Amino acid sequence: MGMTIVEKIFARASGQKRVAPGDLAVVNVDVAVMLDSTFHPNSRRRILKLQDPEKIVVIYDHMVPAPDKLSAEGQAYGRAFVKKFGIKRFHDVGPDQGIGHAVIADRAYALPGGVLICADSHTCASGAFNCAARGVGSPDMLGAITTGKTWFKVAPTVRYDFHGKLKPGVSAKDVFLYLAGTYGHHTNQNVEFGGPALATLSINARRTLATMGAELSAEFATFEPDQILLDYVRERNSAPFEEQYPDADASYADRRRVDLDKLEVLVALPDSVIQNSVPVGQVGKVKIDQAFIGSCANGTLDDLAEAARVVNGKRVAPGVRFLVTPGTQATFIAALKAGYIQTLMEAGAVVTPATCGACFGGHMGVLGPNETCVTASTRNFKGRMGDPSARIFMASPATVAASAIAGHLIHADEIA
Amino acid sequence: MIRAKVWTFGDHINTDLMLPGDMLFASEEEQKRVVFRANRPGWVDEVRPGDIIVGGLNYGMGSSRPAARSLRNVGVGAVLADSINGLFFRNAVNFGLIALEVPGVRAAFEEGQTAEVSLEDMTVLNRASGVTLKALPIPKMLLDLMLSGGIYPHLEQQGYIEPNRDRPPPAP
Numbered sequence: 001m002g003m004t005i006v007e008k009i010f011a012r013a014s015g016q017k018r019v020a021p022g023d024l025a026v027v028n029v030d031v032a033v034m035l036d037s038t039f040h041p042n043s044r045r046r047i048l049k050l051q052d053p054e055k056i057v058v059i060y061d062h063m064v065p066a067p068d069k070l071s072a073e074g075q076a077y078g079r080a081f082v083k084k085f086g087i088k089r090f091h092d093v094g095p096d097q098g099i100g101h102a103v104i105a106d107r108a109y110a111l112p113g114g115v116l117i118c119a120d121s122h123t124c125a126s127g128a129f130n131c132a133a134r135g136v137g138s139p140d141m142l143g144a145i146t147t148g149k150t151w152f153k154v155a156p157t158v159r160y161d162f163h164g165k166l167k168p169g170v171s172a173k174d175v176f177l178y179l180a181g182t183y184g185h186h187t188n189q190n191v192e193f194g195g196p197a198l199a200t201l202s203i204n205a206r207r208t209l210a211t212m213g214a215e216l217s218a219e220f221a222t223f224e225p226d227q228i229l230l231d232y233v234r235e236r237n238s239a240p241f242e243e244q245y246p247d248a249d250a251s252y253a254d255r256r257r258v259d260l261d262k263l264e265v266l267v268a269l270p271d272s273v274i275q276n277s278v279p280v281g282q283v284g285k286v287k288i289d290q291a292f293i294g295s296c297a298n299g300t301l302d303d304l305a306e307a308a309r310v311v312n313g314k315r316v317a318p319g320v321r322f323l324v325t326p327g328t329q330a331t332f333i334a335a336l337k338a339g340y341i342q343t344l345m346e347a348g349a350v351v352t353p354a355t356c357g358a359c360f361g362g363h364m365g366v367l368g369p370n371e372t373c374v375t376a377s378t379r380n381f382k383g384r385m386g387d388p389s390a391r392i393f394m395a396s397p398a399t400v401a402a403s404a405i406a407g408h409l410i411h412a413d414e415i416a
Numbered sequence: 417m418i419r420a421k422v423w424t425f426g427d428h429i430n431t432d433l434m435l436p437g438d439m440l441f442a443s444e445e446e447q448k449r450v451v452f453r454a455n456r457p458g459w460v461d462e463v464r465p466g467d468i469i470v471g472g473l474n475y476g477m478g479s480s481r482p483a484a485r486s487l488r489n490v491g492v493g494a495v496l497a498d499s500i501n502g503l504f505f506r507n508a509v510n511f512g513l514i515a516l517e518v519p520g521v522r523a524a525f526e527e528g529q530t531a532e533v534s535l536e537d538m539t540v541l542n543r544a545s546g547v548t549l550k551a552l553p554i555p556k557m558l559l560d561l562m563l564s565g566g567i568y569p570h571l572e573q574q575g576y577i578e579p580n581r582d583r584p585p586p587a588p
Binding site: 024042138143147386388 | 428430478578
């Protein structure tokens with residue numbers, strides 16, 4: 001019996017001929033991404049040795065620019081750490097700033113066939129690059145950067161095959177809402193994406209889907225490689241890699257067909273995305289206080305383009321705060337050059353620097369008591385973006401942008 | 417053998433409920449005060465050291481944040497759930513919180529009943545009903561880490577990180 005994509009990556013990275021569900025694979029880590037949270041005074045530990053500084057990337061994203069004194073002290077501590085160990089790939093506040101997983105995408109730090117970890121649950125975002133990328137805890141990170149290794153329990157894999165093509169206005173976020181709404185959680189399972197329609201999904205669309213793998217509670221969310229991906233990576237990173245395709249006789253827990261052309265615009269109701277999606281037209285007239293587009297899931301240039309298309313020439317409804325956070329400063333500049341930022345700001349959006357900020361209720365857009373938000377970001381858990389009494393609906397950038405204009409949840413076609 | 421009172425929770429109990437985002441960078445002492453603040457206010461004042469959490473499917477879904485550490489600091493003796501989210505499980509292993517996947521456990525217990533957990537046999541007994549359930553096996557390397565206080569003592573002993581004398585004492 002053959003292996004799935006991640007099984008092949010684990011086999012290579014653990015020096016074995018094959019691995020199978022139920023195994024524990026102790027693997028060499030190719031890239032370990034440390035975030036500003038690692039250096040925060042309330043959580044950091046003093047690291048004495050690193051296995052290989054060349055394998056480490058340091059990216060400040062959660063609390064940037066530093067909104068308080070403790071974060072500022074932690075970030076200064078981290079700069080000294082970077083200097084001491086001679087870490088070359090460092091993304092501080094400035095032109096190279098961005099949300100970790102988005103920076104990884106911009107620079108192609110996640111190589112096909114490789115193993116990447118980061119102490120953030122949305123690390124699976126880099127599964128878009130045919131990489132076995134997994135969010136770990138902060139202690140795992142300390143273990144991996146000092147020993148060079150980590151462990152993965154090998155889980156069974158569910159394979160999704162894409163067919164057809166998304167209708168205009170239906171996005172990768174809607175594909176995710178369909179999968180979460182229809183199939184629910186994938187605890188202790190991997191998901192693998194591919195199929196004949198893979199080429200119809202842009203790299204940014206794949207990133208959205210892979211990122212949201214965390215919200216399916218999948219162990220790994222990994223895309224099959226194709227020419228689009230290989231070209232993308234080679235344009236950005238000259239390091240050698242060996243992409244992994246699943247074996248023809250790979251063993252899957254289930255194999256599911258997704259007809260992209262049949263999918264509709266969906267919204268997840270508050271508190272969970274698990275079997276909680278409904279067509280946006282069926283939600284009723286839900287008045288909103290805040291509309292947010294951003295995060296590692298929806299801060300791509302595609303997302304900003306879609307939001308700008310929807311709000312072009314219109315004005316945000318009175319009483320609505322429309323916040324937009326590009327995934328990286330590089331994406332911000334690209335959106336500026338393309339005119340998207342001007343369109344968004346003229347419509348009344350507040351565009352923030354690249355940060356995890358509002359998505360995790362950290363800063364720059366925290367919700368107050370009893371407020372209602374529609375978000376194109378990663379999570380709608382109770383209390384996620386601020387006060388526990390706030391309601392968070394999750395939707396695509398187009399739906400969020402349209403809702404900001406209407407002042408209530410609405411399908412983008414209805415304000416066109 | 418762990419023998420303690422059970423607190424029951426539902427499916428998909430997420431990390432943000434155990435450790436809210438606005439407390440992500442607070443001290444461990446402050447974080448410990450807000451466990452289940454949104455879904456079960458006041459619980460931290462009722463739970464006693466050694467008590468057991470029984471959850472449903474996908475316990476601990478969500479973030480990489482150290483929610484398992486907060487449960488350990490509150491004194492939770494074990495988490496038993498129908499299934500446990502992989503990322504939460506990693507943190508449980510690394511922070512030395514006993515966390516077992518026990519299919520059927522949620523339906524087998526009512527809140528306030530007593531659970532008896534044998535780590536040798538990997539079984540859970542509800543003495544009130546007489547029902548015994550089998551926990552899913554945990555690879556030896558991970559079980560050893562979980563039961564020996566997590567990864568930090570090992571990293572300290574090997575000289576990878578500086579010993580932290582201020583670390584709070586391990587759970588009873």
